[in-house]
Amino acid sequence: MKKILLLLLILLSLDGLAQEIPLLSNIYGRDYQSLNGKWNYVVDPLENGYYGYRLEVLKNGFFKNRKAQHPGELVEYNLDTSPIMDIPSDWNMKDKQLFFYEGTVWFKKDFELNKKPDKKYILYFGAVSYDAKVYVNGEKVGEHVGSFTPFNFDVTGYVKSGSNFVVVKVDNKRHKDNVPTLNKDWWNYGGITREVMLAEVSGAYIQDYFVQLEKGSADNLKVWVRLNDNKVNQEITFSIPELKIRTTLKTNENGLAEISLKVKPQLWTPENPKLYDINIAAPEDEVSDQIAFRTIETQGKEILLNGKHIFLRGVSIHEEAPYSQGRAWSKEHARTLLTWAKEMGCNYVRLAHYPHNENMVREAEKMGLMVWSEIPVYWTISFENEATYQNAQRQLHDMIYRDKNRANVIIWSIANETPHSDARDKFLSRLATYARTQDNTRLISMAMEVTEAPNNLNRLDDNMNEYVDIISFNQYVGWYRATNEDARKMKWEVPYNKPVIISEFGGDALKGLHGDKTERWTEEYQEELYIRNLEMLDQIDGLSGLSPWILVDFLSPRRQLPRIQDWYNRKGLVSSWGEKKKAYKVMQDYYQKKKMQFQ
Numbered sequence: 001m002k003k004i005l006l007l008l009l010i011l012l013s014l015d016g017l018a019q020e021i022p023l024l025s026n027i028y029g030r031d032y033q034s035l036n037g038k039w040n041y042v043v044d045p046l047e048n049g050y051y052g053y054r055l056e057v058l059k060n061g062f063f064k065n066r067k068a069q070h071p072g073e074l075v076e077y078n079l080d081t082s083p084i085m086d087i088p089s090d091w092n093m094k095d096k097q098l099f100f101y102e103g104t105v106w107f108k109k110d111f112e113l114n115k116k117p118d119k120k121y122i123l124y125f126g127a128v129s130y131d132a133k134v135y136v137n138g139e140k141v142g143e144h145v146g147s148f149t150p151f152n153f154d155v156t157g158y159v160k161s162g163s164n165f166v167v168v169k170v171d172n173k174r175h176k177d178n179v180p181t182l183n184k185d186w187w188n189y190g191g192i193t194r195e196v197m198l199a200e201v202s203g204a205y206i207q208d209y210f211v212q213l214e215k216g217s218a219d220n221l222k223v224w225v226r227l228n229d230n231k232v233n234q235e236i237t238f239s240i241p242e243l244k245i246r247t248t249l250k251t252n253e254n255g256l257a258e259i260s261l262k263v264k265p266q267l268w269t270p271e272n273p274k275l276y277d278i279n280i281a282a283p284e285d286e287v288s289d290q291i292a293f294r295t296i297e298t299q300g301k302e303i304l305l306n307g308k309h310i311f312l313r314g315v316s317i318h319e320e321a322p323y324s325q326g327r328a329w330s331k332e333h334a335r336t337l338l339t340w341a342k343e344m345g346c347n348y349v350r351l352a353h354y355p356h357n358e359n360m361v362r363e364a365e366k367m368g369l370m371v372w373s374e375i376p377v378y379w380t381i382s383f384e385n386e387a388t389y390q391n392a393q394r395q396l397h398d399m400i401y402r403d404k405n406r407a408n409v410i411i412w413s414i415a416n417e418t419p420h421s422d423a424r425d426k427f428l429s430r431l432a433t434y435a436r437t438q439d440n441t442r443l444i445s446m447a448m449e450v451t452e453a454p455n456n457l458n459r460l461d462d463n464m465n466e467y468v469d470i471i472s473f474n475q476y477v478g479w480y481r482a483t484n485e486d487a488r489k490m491k492w493e494v495p496y497n498k499p500v501i502i503s504e505f506g507g508d509a510l511k512g513l514h515g516d517k518t519e520r521w522t523e524e525y526q527e528e529l530y531i532r533n534l535e536m537l538d539q540i541d542g543l544s545g546l547s548p549w550i551l552v553d554f555l556s557p558r559r560q561l562p563r564i565q566d567w568y569n570r571k572g573l574v575s576s577w578g579e580k581k582k583a584y585k586v587m588q589d590y591y592q593k594k595k596m597q598f599q
């Protein structure tokens with residue numbers, strides 16, 4: 001018995017060594033070795049590399065990366081000779097056999113390291129979809145669930161000078177209680193879909209920091225810096241050279257140093273997206289970033305940016321690679337997508353339906369685009385399940401944690417089109433309240449819906465109205481209900497004294513398919529839908545912004561109509577190959593008018 005207890009203790013403490021640690025903020029500002037590139041992969045539908053034939057978890061699974069030591073030895077896999085995939089990517093588009101695949105794939109990457117005794121090594125994943133188990137040199141360092149948020153492990157005790165390898169077991173099987181749940185209108189991409197880095201940091205490193213204007217103030221700058229090791233009385237130097245700010249602060253007993261500063265910065269606006277270089281120096285570490293300053297608030301039915309009434313000229317975007325298929329992840333992808341939005345006249349984008357990669361948010365900030373950022377609490381999530389809530393809250397936490405220093409992010413969205421019930425109201429109000437504890441400087445919203453209109457009266461009725469700052473809803477007049485012609489008769493009633501955003505409207509068109517404006521799937525039908533919807537929506541009291549669905553066509557297994565959809569949701573204003581549809585011009589003209597109106 002004693003022996004077993006001892007063994008358990010040893011196992012527990014080994015596991016404890018390799019816990020996930022708080023995220024290293026601003027990974028791009030750190031010293032790191034990129035582990036992007038060629039990884040070997042093994043498709044494992046029965047999880048044969050993880051479970052034995054009695055379904056017991058194997059002690060020596062594929063993560064051991066074993067090789068037969070002599071010709072007589074039985075080893076039924078070989079990671080070195082397995083096929084190769086470029087990472088980051090989704091496997092669905094990289095291997096024809098994996099187009100619809102939902103299950104486990106093993107990935108392995110070899111890397112060299114010159115390990116320094118006074119340094120720590122942090123293995124960072126931008127995102128892995130959906131379930132990741134991570135091993136370094138054959139030992140488990142941790143696991144993570146959720147496809148769209150970053151995570152990292154301290155692997156100092158696992159790496160060595162010379163050759164090392166990392167193995168990741170990735171599983172994208174859908175489950176009812178996950179976030180998102182079984183049913184959704186986008187592709188269930190699997191894989192290591194964002195960048196992988198091995199960061200080298202000092203023993204006492206800058207883990208996290210916050211540099212943003214205080215809520216409601218255009219000249220009070222809140223700064224806090226957190227070191228990883230809770231060391232007290234550490235001197236931190238904070239500077240913004242262009243504003244001639246250089247100040248020192250000291251960490252308290254929790255390793256946290258805070259200060260409020262008076263500043264007179266040029267405020268960030270879409271027309272002048274001014275960013276300032278900042279620098280944070282601790283005794284053993286230093287990090288630089290680019291930071292913008294702005295205020296965002298609501299007043300009655302208006303949204304105010306830097307105190308000025310604005311209109312959000314937006315568009316919804318999925319994280320789909322332009323000019324190709326699959327997940328977007330790079331700066332180039334972000335630039336291309338956001339340029340299409342800018343050319344349409346946008347000053348704002350809704351990044352649906354999950355946190356997009358960090359490049360997307362950073363590039364948007366440089367290009368003068370405000371951002372709505374969302375978690376995948378979508379449709380029929382298990383609202384009754386506490387574990388589902390915890391999962392959603394964790395994703396919300398990680399989204400806010402990663403992007404809290406991006407001034408262009410103005411809205412955190414907690415859900416999309418969720419069916420009403422008491423359990424749902426409880427779940428979502430808890431999330432909204434939690435979001436405010438993590439960040440009180442931004443606005444909270446969610447995509448509600450209006451699904452019917454007796455006597456053509458569309459009335460929004462949602463108990464969550466109290467918990468959000470902006471009332472947003474999706475509506476599909478001309479596509480899922482009523483006709484384009486009917487739009488003229490529709491009346492709208494939003495009985496809350498808050499700004500209104502139409503978070504979605506739209507309809508499908510196959511690029512290049514032409515016909516009468518009453519003929520579905522043609523560019524003319526979509527064009528007419530946009531003309532009638534804009535006329536209709538413009539009448540809504542308090543209308544403060546739009547994000548039509550959607551900038552670019554995207555893959556979805558719900559879209560099966562041959563020769564038209566072929567697995568694509570065709571509601572894009574632009575095709576996947578960058579061709580603009582007729583409705584794009586309708587939006588462009590409308591935004592041109594709005595721009596003049598709000599100058």
Ligand code: GCB
Pocket residue numbers: 185353416417474504549569571
């Ligand atoms: C919606 C959803 C979005 C879908 C869209 C559609 O309301 O929010 O995810 O893709 O409708 O095209 O049906």
